[in-house]
Amino acid sequence: xxxxxxxxxxxxxxxxxxxxxxxxxxxxxxxxxxxxxxxxxxxxxxxxxxxxxxxxxxxxxxxxxxxxxxxxxxxxxxxxxxxxxxxxxxxxxxxxxxxxxxxxxxxxxxxxxxxxxxxxxxxxxxxxxxxxxxxxxxxxxxxxxxxxxxxxxxxxxxxxxxxxxxxxxxxxxxxxxxxxxxxxxxxxxxxxxxxxxxxxxxxxxxxxxxxxxxxxxxxxxxxxxxxxxxxxxxxxxxxxxxxxxxxxxxxxxxxxxxxxxxxxxxxxxxxxxxxxxxxxxxxxxxxxxxxxxxxxxxxxxxxxxxxxxxxxxxxxxxxxxxxxxxxxxxxxxxxxxxxxxxxxxxxxxxxxxxxxxxxxxxxxxxxxxxxxxxxxxxx
Numbered sequence: 001x002x003x004x005x006x007x008x009x010x011x012x013x014x015x016x017x018x019x020x021x022x023x024x025x026x027x028x029x030x031x032x033x034x035x036x037x038x039x040x041x042x043x044x045x046x047x048x049x050x051x052x053x054x055x056x057x058x059x060x061x062x063x064x065x066x067x068x069x070x071x072x073x074x075x076x077x078x079x080x081x082x083x084x085x086x087x088x089x090x091x092x093x094x095x096x097x098x099x100x101x102x103x104x105x106x107x108x109x110x111x112x113x114x115x116x117x118x119x120x121x122x123x124x125x126x127x128x129x130x131x132x133x134x135x136x137x138x139x140x141x142x143x144x145x146x147x148x149x150x151x152x153x154x155x156x157x158x159x160x161x162x163x164x165x166x167x168x169x170x171x172x173x174x175x176x177x178x179x180x181x182x183x184x185x186x187x188x189x190x191x192x193x194x195x196x197x198x199x200x201x202x203x204x205x206x207x208x209x210x211x212x213x214x215x216x217x218x219x220x221x222x223x224x225x226x227x228x229x230x231x232x233x234x235x236x237x238x239x240x241x242x243x244x245x246x247x248x249x250x251x252x253x254x255x256x257x258x259x260x261x262x263x264x265x266x267x268x269x270x271x272x273x274x275x276x277x278x279x280x281x282x283x284x285x286x287x288x289x290x291x292x293x294x295x296x297x298x299x300x301x302x303x304x305x306x307x308x309x310x311x312x313x314x315x316x317x318x319x320x321x322x323x324x325x326x327x328x329x330x331x332x333x334x335x336x337x338x339x340x341x342x343x344x345x346x347x348x349x350x351x352x353x354x355x356x357x358x359x360x361x362x363x364x365x366x367x368x369x370x371x372x373x374x375x376x377x378x379x
Contacts, residue, residue, distance in 0.1 A: 024234070025197050025198050026200065028198060028231050028234055029198055029199070029200040029207055030200075031230045031231055032207065032210045032211065032214065032230055032231060033049075033200070033203055033206055033207060033210055034230065035210065035214070035230035036049055036206055036207075036209065036210035036213060037049045037050070039213070039217070040209065040210070040213055041075075041213050041216070041217070043066075043075065043079070044066075044079060044082055044083055044086075045058075045062045045063060045065070045066035045082060046058070046209070049203075049206050050203070050206065052160045052203065052205065053203070057158070057159075057160070058157055058158045058205070059158070060132075060133040060135075060154065060158040060159070061091060061092045061133070062082075062086065063153070063154050063157045063158040064092075064122075064133060064146075064150075064154050064158070065082065065085060065086070065095075065119070066078065066082055067150050067153045067154060067157075068115055068118070068119050068122075068145060068150065069081055069082055069085075069110065069115070071112065071115060071150070072111070072112050072324075073110060073111065073112070075216070077110070078110075081106070081107070081109075081110050084106060085106060088102075088106060091131070092123050092126050092127055092131055092133075093127045093131050095119075095120070095123040095127075096120075096123040096124045096126070096127035096128075097127075098120075100117075100120050100285065101357065103116055103119065103120045104116055104117075104285050104286060104287075104357040105355055105356060105357040107119075107357070108286065108287075108356065108357045108358050108359060109358075109359070109360055109363070111359070111360065112324075113283055113284060113285065113286055113359065114145075114284065115145060116285075117279070117284060117285060118144045118145025119145060121144040121145065122143045122144045122145050122146065125143060125144065126143065133154065133158070135155065135158075135159040135161070136155060136159075136161065137151040137152055137155045137161065137163055138151075140154050140155060149165065149166060149167060151163075152164055152165045152166070152208075153165045153167075153208065156199075156204045156205045156207075156208040157205040157208060157209060158205070159205075160203070160204055160205045161204060161205075162199045162200070162201055162204040163199070163204065163208070164192050164195040164196040164199055165195070165208035165211070165212070166188070166191060166192050166195055167212060167215075168215070169211070169212045169213075169214070169215025169216050169219070170191075170195060170211045170212060170215060171184060171187075171188070171191055171247055172215050172219055172221065172246070172247055173211060173214055173215045173219045174191045174194050174195060175187065175191065175237075175246040175247035175248070176219060176224075176235055176236070176237035176238070176243045176246045176247075177194075177231065177234060177235050177236060177237070178194060178236055179236035179237050179240060179246065180246065180247065180248070181248055182248065183247075183248050183249060183250045184247040184248060184249050185249075185250065187247070187248075195211075214229070214230075214231075219243075221244075222244065223244075224243050224244065226238050226243060255322070255325065255326050255327050256325075256326045256327070257326070257327045257328075257329065258294050258295070258296065258297075258298070258299050258300075258326050258327070258328050258329070259294065259299045259300065259302055259328070259329050259330070259331075260291055260292045260293070260294030260299060260300030260301070260302060260328070260329075260330050260331075261291065261292045261300060261301060261302045261303065261304075261306060261307075261330060261331045261332075261333060262288075262289055262290070262291045262292075262319075262330045262331070262332050262333070262362075262365040263289060263290045263291070263307050263308060263313065263333050263334075263335070264289050264316070264332065264333065264334045264335075264365060264366055264368075264369035264370065265289070265290070265311065265334075265335055265336075265337050266334065266335070266336050266337075266369075266370060267336070267337065267338065267347060268336065268338065269349070269350065270349070270350030270373075271347040271348060271349050271350060272289065272347070272348050272350075272353055272366065272370075272373070273289065273290070273337070273341060273342075273345050273346075273347060273348075274287050274288065274289060274345065274346055274347075274348050274356060275287070275288060275289075275290065275344055275345045275346070276288075282295065282296060282323070283359050283361075285357070286357050286358070286359045286362075287348075287356045287357045287358050287362070288358070288359070288362045289362060289365055289366065290307075290308040290345070291330065292306045294328065294330075296323065296325055296326045302331045303331075304333055307333065308342070309337075309342055311335035311336075311337050312335050312336070313333040313334070313335045314333065314334055314335065315331065315332070315333055316332045316333060316334040316368050316369040317331075317332050317368045317369075318330065318331050318332060318368070319332060319361070319364040319365055319368050321360065321361040321364060328361065330361070330365060332365050332368040332369050333369070334369035334370065350373070353366070353373060353374060354374055358374075
């Protein structure tokens with residue numbers, strides 16, 4: 001980690017040297033909240049700014065659901081999934097009463113499927129405990145799938161606790177505000193400490209969302225709109241005229257490429273043969289067509305010699321998919337077969353395919369073998 005004096009400090013508004021003073025922190029928070037009041041994003045899980053002051057509050061269930069969905073996923077991708085979930089299951093008790101299979105189907109395509117399994121486990125536990133979420137960070141962290149960031153976000157946004165909420169947007173804002181030279185992976189504790197000093201006692205939930213909105217709409221990774229930033233006068237990176245240099249990142253390692261084969265068996269009526277993956281591990285609990293034994297660490301066979309049963313398999317193409325830690329190439333084979341589903345498999349009728357718990361990689365496979373099978377039937 002870089003020495004402490006390598007992190008440049010802004011000059012506080014009250015003239016005190018060194019790190020941002022309490023007075024300077026209050027002024028930054030006040031300007032940011034005023035900006036948020038005027039420019040906040042309208043999102044389906046949010047209440048309007050200042051709701052707590054008016055005696056209203058965000059629904060902890062909706063805050064929790066949105067925060068879990070937003071992990072490693074964009075806001076635009078989450079909106080439709082969020083609306084679908086709250087329409088199907090408007091309360092945590094309703095979600096707890098749903099089957100795990102239905103939850104996985106509703107989640108299909110959103111990725112990072114361990115989140116869906118933890119979502120169901122968390123809903124089950126909260127429902128058993130009376131349907132109320134804990135209102136502190138410590139209490140929230142006892143629930144499945146809720147880590148440091150998510151606990152802070154729920155505590156601040158749903159319960160107005162003065163918690164330091166630090167996501168990727170906030171990290172970018174803070175590294176630029178203070179010109180933090182330490183690479184991002186090592187700078188996280190320093191960033192959290194700096195955010196803690198900024199969090200106001202009044203409206204901490206709005207402040208958390210304001211920081212995230214600032215990073216998402218103004219302090220963007222490329223071409224930040226600095227002249228519209230409410231805290232530009234305090235931004236060390238802007239003063240040095242090089243905000244895009246932050247956050248500092250170490251070079252990324254190339255992702256390993258894994259290979260395998262996938263086999264799309266189709267019945268005369270258009271039904272497709274599927275199976276359920278094991279509950280634990282990559283894509284746990286999701287639905288798939290038969291594939292060879294590829295994993296994040298090993299390749300699978302890529303020829304019809306490894307097909308799950310004999311058939312007139314014909315090569316239908318190849319698809320690529322990128323996971324967090326590796327890339328995958330699958331050779332896709334297609335065959336028409338008759339009869340009952342082999343042990344461990346089931347037939348999904350043509351009009352049901354789009355509703356199955358298929359991860360994105362499997363949707364690509366089916367589309368490669370049977371163009372329009374997913375898209376047309378979804379419409």
